[in-house]
Amino acid sequence: MPAPKTVQQSTCVMNEIVLPNDTNSLGNMMGGRLLYLMDKCAAISAQRHANQVCVTASVDSVEFQGPIREAEVVIIESQVTRAFTTSMEVELNVWAENPRAQTRRKCNRAYYTFVALDEDGTPTAVPPITPETDEERRRHEQAAKRREVRLVLAGRLDLEDAASIREDMLDALAKTDGD
């Protein structure tokens, strides 16, 4: 297995001006256009971590919070939160910035999963992540839970084998039982 790497080493930042062709007839950025930019940013993070070509395996649910307008700037930041055998979870945070008002507002957070491929296109081992800060350690732990949710949703893991999230769900249901 390759030597561990830090979260910092995989960080990637994109700044993009929203151009006319990125928008619908109300002048708002199309959601799919943003998902495309986010995919390119996350792919760079994954490749920085894996030193291999990386392809998108899945995207967790994304909620779009309010419109981004033509001529605004989209800021995307991505980093690998955790590596599994041949795959990596990449966390993305997106902001929109109004150049005149100089205001910056949070637009969404998303999780993309990438798989590293060798030159023949076969999945290949990636280095583990060594989280360095408390925040990175928190995300590292949550990444394992999100992965179980993904596998259950994809029908590739039975809920009974999803140890960590099953407990969370029982907790959540327990709280509502008293009602």
Add this chain to the structure above:
Amino acid sequence: MPAPKTVQQSTCVMNEIVLPNDTNSLGNMMGGRLLYLMDKCAAISAQRHANQVCVTASVDSVEFQGPIREAEVVIIESQVTRAFTTSMEVELNVWAENPRAQTRRKCNRAYYTFVALDEDGTPTAVPPITPETDEERRRHEQAAKRREVRLVLAGRLDLEDAASIREDMLDALAKTDGD
């Protein structure tokens, strides 16, 4: 409230050739590029149903099943499964077709949610869906559950108020309790 419409009226089909700029260095279509095409297809379905400009509110998790190659044809089909007050769930199914081998394989299924906006950009009421076939009725019911999952995941609905999915989860957990 506008008069009900059928699922059929919102159907949209796209066929697209995968061009060099859609692919990574292994010649595989980038996931984000596919999410962009899917968003445009789903937006047309939503607009056919609402007769208004529609913007992407959220995308449910998407899993990419195997690579789509340069020069292959991507086929995307979308339709509104259910309408809520001002929003609609659009189901997307994606296939890839190899022109030489004439084989067609399923790539993924996804759910995008759109909100209809009037000319001032304010959310506006959309017609309800009248499902006509058994398959459409099944999807119509599941759409309500998926919406509760979305609201819970987005922190906008307490699990205790998510009546339908809470029951499903208790069922699922009950089955694993005997282990």
Add this chain to the structure above:
Amino acid sequence: MPAPKTVQQSTCVMNEIVLPNDTNSLGNMMGGRLLYLMDKCAAISAQRHANQVCVTASVDSVEFQGPIREAEVVIIESQVTRAFTTSMEVELNVWAENPRAQTRRKCNRAYYTFVALDEDGTPTAVPPITPETDEERRRHEQAAKRREVRLVLAGRLDLEDAASIREDMLDALAKTDGD
């Protein structure tokens, strides 16, 4: 010669939103941009029929009937009407749809001719078309006439050898002779 195929097997549908960069300064879709989309749609039909890479050999005259506006949806349908030794005629029908008014209007009909190429780029035999409906049979017959017109126009067929269209022209001229 490969086994015959039906018209249905080659059908291709495209739905596309007209984006700002597709339009001129009056907000109307540029004719050349539409010809480009039609070419991609027709190429997919040709490839579905031939199971080979297909290249555009010629485009018959196209008349544009009225403007298509930014944010409208262009709908293109194509299908192979008849196959010749290594070439195919593809018929295209184009509509524009206004998402707010939900009106759909016919924009044009066009005929593109494609040639199938093998992996060395050499023209290669394609399956014949078996028309199944009366409408398909009518188009199948007319396709032979259109091909003769094309060859005469291209200076590759003498008018005297263009049996079917020569008769039509004599008919047309005969009608005007009495004037």
Add this chain to the structure above:
Amino acid sequence: MPAPKTVQQSTCVMNEIVLPNDTNSLGNMMGGRLLYLMDKCAAISAQRHANQVCVTASVDSVEFQGPIREAEVVIIESQVTRAFTTSMEVELNVWAENPRAQTRRKCNRAYYTFVALDEDGTPTAVPPITPETDEERRRHEQAAKRREVRLVLAGRLDLEDAASIREDMLDALAKTDGD
């Protein structure tokens, strides 16, 4: 009616490198992509003549003579051959150039018809063309014939009223009658 202008005043030249996204999987430029470039070139010629926004009304049949390869240079030349009340015929000639071999070969000739629009989008009168050379005069005369063919093909002119081309057709048929 605006003052006459020369053919020279409407000439437009384009040189374009064929990029990967312009080509199919054999590395040949897609026909539709070339039709798009030709439309932009012809539109500039029409606008230079009319001093108005001009939109494509029709394209006469185009035959593609041999492939244009990725990295080759496409050279397009266009000029207005004749003006009618509110429309103009634009002739296009296309060559492909191989940068290494420094060879230039003719690819096709085409005729696009444009209509001039005023600021309200209404067709508006354009200046007549004053042909200056013998070649320009020849094209000017042929343009009138091509226009009649277009109108007959579009079903907007009876063959009996198409004075000039009817004669040509009778001539052509007469020649073959003796066989």
Add this chain to the structure above:
Amino acid sequence: MPAPKTVQQSTCVMNEIVLPNDTNSLGNMMGGRLLYLMDKCAAISAQRHANQVCVTASVDSVEFQGPIREAEVVIIESQVTRAFTTSMEVELNVWAENPRAQTRRKCNRAYYTFVALDEDGTPTAVPPITPETDEERRRHEQAAKRREVRLVLAGRLDLEDAASIREDMLDALAKTDGD
């Protein structure tokens, strides 16, 4: 005059994957494509400083040091070094990164000048820059010299009035006089 701002406030970072359409037939990124990305990055820096729409006024000479390959990542960093009445100098540094080898090499440094425009398109005052580090102060001083060179080169300043650079030139010439 608006309140001063720091260099840091105008920093902008872009990471971009080199796609097939960005490259020539040897698979190297075209210089003009890089100049385009640099312009977008620098424009964001200028707008962050000015809180106005900013347009490119000039670009100083740029030297390209070695090819950037398809599928590599281009990293662009920009920041305002100094503000003049209505214009700003933006310094850009560009690196290329090979995802497999994880090597990063310097590609070029460049200086773009932008002018801030108000809503009527009229040049408008921008805040001065307060350099905070020694490095920022050094760049701030050199920016004034580069501006004089630009004005002399553009024929808008006599060499005799270009106080700072005239001295530098005399120094340089003096050193060579003894030879």
Add this chain to the structure above:
Amino acid sequence: MPAPKTVQQSTCVMNEIVLPNDTNSLGNMMGGRLLYLMDKCAAISAQRHANQVCVTASVDSVEFQGPIREAEVVIIESQVTRAFTTSMEVELNVWAENPRAQTRRKCNRAYYTFVALDEDGTPTAVPPITPETDEERRRHEQAAKRREVRLVLAGRLDLEDAASIREDMLDALAKTDGD
């Protein structure tokens, strides 16, 4: 060394309509977008001269004189002014044309330097230029001076060895000495 060629043989002309995506939020063409078109035009000139793939080595300072508006036509003309061992200087002149007013105004002049590469990507000898007119001879001489300025600016030539420009600078300084 290959046989000499004329300036005329390398001439290249581009006409391009400014589309929405080429412009900023004031509807003015972005400087970087123009630099990209200029690079493609200059590359064709260089390749016509060298009959080899040519890559951009450097761009001299460019000043943008006034905005180019959406829907205007950009006209770019380029030609090789002088060839050095494996490199060529290409001069570019740019105009903008308003289609309604039919006015054409000069936008800028620029100098790009290209290097010819053989099939292995190694710099390779290019033919010398034989200037034919007085104007071409003047530009040919100035090209040598501009090259020395470039080499001095790039730190690859000592000012004392830049014979021609050192003299010019002493002249310029001498004139100001009397003040």
